[in-house]
Amino acid sequence: MVAPAVPEIVEEEVESAIESRNEALPTLRELGPPDLVHLVKQSIKSGNKQSGVYHHVTGIDASSSASLAAYVNTLTYNPNDKSSKVISGLYCCYNAFSRLDMRVDVKIPGGVESYCIDERGDKRVASDTLWMETFLCGVLRAYAYADDGSGDSIKKIIGVRRFDPVTSTEMEHRFLDAAERLFFQGPQLGSEPEVQVPNNASNHLTTGLINYINTTGRYTSGINLFEKLRSRDPEVSSLLARVMISSDEEVQAVKLLHEAVVKLPMDYSLLDCQATFCQSKGRLDWALECAKRGVTAAPSEFSTWAKLAEVYVGLEDWDLALLTLNSCPMFTYQEKDLPRMPEPARILLPVLPESMLDEIDEPTQAQYGEQVHASLRKLHAAGYKGTFLKAYSILTEITAKIGWDQLLRIRSQVFVMEEEYRSEKQTGRNPNASTTALRGTPSPGVNGTEKDGHVNGGLDETDSQADDEETLGDKRHSPTSPPDSATLADSSIEKPVHTVTSEAVKPSTDDTTDPSNTDERYTQFHNKRLCERWLDNLFMVLYEDLRIYTIWRTDMARAQSESSDYRKSAEEWEILGELAERLHHFPEAVEAYQACLRIRFSPKAMKGVLKNYEIQRRSGEMLQAMIRLIAWQYRWYSEFSPALLRTIRVLIESEGAVKVRSIVQATSLPQPVLDFTHRYVELCVAFRSSGSEA
Numbered sequence: 001m002v003a004p005a006v007p008e009i010v011e012e013e014v015e016s017a018i019e020s021r022n023e024a025l026p027t028l029r030e031l032g033p034p035d036l037v038h039l040v041k042q043s044i045k046s047g048n049k050q051s052g053v054y055h056h057v058t059g060i061d062a063s064s065s066a067s068l069a070a071y072v073n074t075l076t077y078n079p080n081d082k083s084s085k086v087i088s089g090l091y092c093c094y095n096a097f098s099r100l101d102m103r104v105d106v107k108i109p110g111g112v113e114s115y116c117i118d119e120r121g122d123k124r125v126a127s128d129t130l131w132m133e134t135f136l137c138g139v140l141r142a143y144a145y146a147d148d149g150s151g152d153s154i155k156k157i158i159g160v161r162r163f164d165p166v167t168s169t170e171m172e173h174r175f176l177d178a179a180e181r182l183f184f185q186g187p188q189l190g191s192e193p194e195v196q197v198p199n200n201a202s203n204h205l206t207t208g209l210i211n212y213i214n215t216t217g218r219y220t221s222g223i224n225l226f227e228k229l230r231s232r233d234p235e236v237s238s239l240l241a242r243v244m245i246s247s248d249e250e251v252q253a254v255k256l257l258h259e260a261v262v263k264l265p266m267d268y269s270l271l272d273c274q275a276t277f278c279q280s281k282g283r284l285d286w287a288l289e290c291a292k293r294g295v296t297a298a299p300s301e302f303s304t305w306a307k308l309a310e311v312y313v314g315l316e317d318w319d320l321a322l323l324t325l326n327s328c329p330m331f332t333y334q335e336k337d338l339p340r341m342p343e344p345a346r347i348l349l350p351v352l353p354e355s356m357l358d359e360i361d362e363p364t365q366a367q368y369g370e371q372v373h374a375s376l377r378k379l380h381a382a383g384y385k386g387t388f389l390k391a392y393s394i395l396t397e398i399t400a401k402i403g404w405d406q407l408l409r410i411r412s413q414v415f416v417m418e419e420e421y422r423s424e425k426q427t428g429r430n431p432n433a434s435t436t437a438l439r440g441t442p443s444p445g446v447n448g449t450e451k452d453g454h455v456n457g458g459l460d461e462t463d464s465q466a467d468d469e470e471t472l473g474d475k476r477h478s479p480t481s482p483p484d485s486a487t488l489a490d491s492s493i494e495k496p497v498h499t500v501t502s503e504a505v506k507p508s509t510d511d512t513t514d515p516s517n518t519d520e521r522y523t524q525f526h527n528k529r530l531c532e533r534w535l536d537n538l539f540m541v542l543y544e545d546l547r548i549y550t551i552w553r554t555d556m557a558r559a560q561s562e563s564s565d566y567r568k569s570a571e572e573w574e575i576l577g578e579l580a581e582r583l584h585h586f587p588e589a590v591e592a593y594q595a596c597l598r599i600r601f602s603p604k605a606m607k608g609v610l611k612n613y614e615i616q617r618r619s620g621e622m623l624q625a626m627i628r629l630i631a632w633q634y635r636w637y638s639e640f641s642p643a644l645l646r647t648i649r650v651l652i653e654s655e656g657a658v659k660v661r662s663i664v665q666a667t668s669l670p671q672p673v674l675d676f677t678h679r680y681v682e683l684c685v686a687f688r689s690s691g692s693e694a
Contacts (some may be wrong), residue, residue, distance in 0.1 A: 007159035030190035032094030059163030065114035150601035193386035219247030354672035
């Protein structure tokens, strides 16, 4: 199989990228950035002229200096550059366990030197134990930085080659053996942004292991690993139960959960697993008890409150769902350890001939020259991540089920509204937060930041009206014309008034009222709570999403009734598809994504259409979308996407490898493009996935 092309980022000054990496080492918090490969080239004509180029890579076997040196040697010949030659190469791979940067310095021709650099920049000797840790970190990074098929991760870091870190059962054995040896050091790697305190069941190591097992379908290997680890720490039982449930061993999983909860009745990971399982079986009454106990066991963790809110949504207990959501502890989102590189002299992004396909090319002039309406650019919900993304998803799910007006009614019933508070204040009765409502905690803004007293990413009072004069369809109306879509949207969607946040209500210094009489004087607040500022902001952001969505659908309906074209640029259709998907309007999202694909190829739009094909179990259309997504990934130097590999594996389980191969081969596309998809099928066969036996 031909390897992806090699991107080259040319430095202004030789080795400036290495210096930037050295400076960033003390700031790394978790798994570290992708591996850095730096080459020094020398001009063939002018022997004194040297230049530095680099790229990043994931998925290379980092178990020894020899394997990294072998990768550097594959880069010495570049058919596109015949004016210079590579005289040295440096491979940098971060060891997140020991907080060291492993280095392999290759001289061409010459020897190989391996060493490691600590946070102070001092050299150390690279031992076998350090290489084992580095190998495990390399596999985990390959999954953490992999693209999900939408292209978001690929576009975030320019010039990253992504390879599959585990391509055989032999490599899997080495991976799981290293994971077993280092398992209980996993919490020091950090965890997903939704987890406040990493533990043995929730950290980047366990996330990577579960991701690997679910991607490849190697459930037996996962069960064997967690069985051995459970004998050393019963806290691992929740991971073992999750793998058992995924492998359809539900009876054994239920027995295991029962035994584990008896031993560890306050383990929130076990309780969360139980609640999720009961949810999947439709027993929301059982799930509710498990979720409540989970909150009691870990009241400072977001996941326990979010699970309880989800259960209340399933039970259609909307007021308790909102109150539970209001109680969620929100964490500032921390980005991955992305590489911080100096401004390059130029960037070379070659295209491998085998990956060329006109159908998936994104014209540069189309990408950067497309007009996007200002109202679509400022949809703040598109930037939510971590706990704020999950909370917004729960809020939009409630809205999709009961409607915006009903949501506002319930909101006003459970939270103290600004008008109520102002009216009480005007009568000279300033309620004390400690006696009239549950005291809220100081809350972060969008993704945990505030600016100038306003929640970062929130809406000003005039934001939602900024586009009234110019609608999404750029239509103008005279005074005698029918009202435009923006006016109709504003009249049909009530703008939410603000609640009183916990920060706004402070005990009065001159309040001498007898506390014993407070409850009687403020009975209208007796059963209400103060809304956290971040949740109040979510309502405003949701209003703007609904407003833009309503304008779009109104304009669409009007255009259809007038038998006229409704024109949008490809990027606008992509944004509208994301908007509809956020609001749980999936048919409308697919409609927007398909409109985008009719103009030009978009991996995000194709991924959205693929989801729809999966739901409808249309295997032929799924494979057609997969072929194009895999080819696009390969075009941008990624031969490995866990999400796409898992989709192929699930399809093989239901249809069989022979049928999948036949459908792919029957497609009228160039053979090299089809071979990219065949490689994913071969991986499933190598791992002996269900359906691949024939």
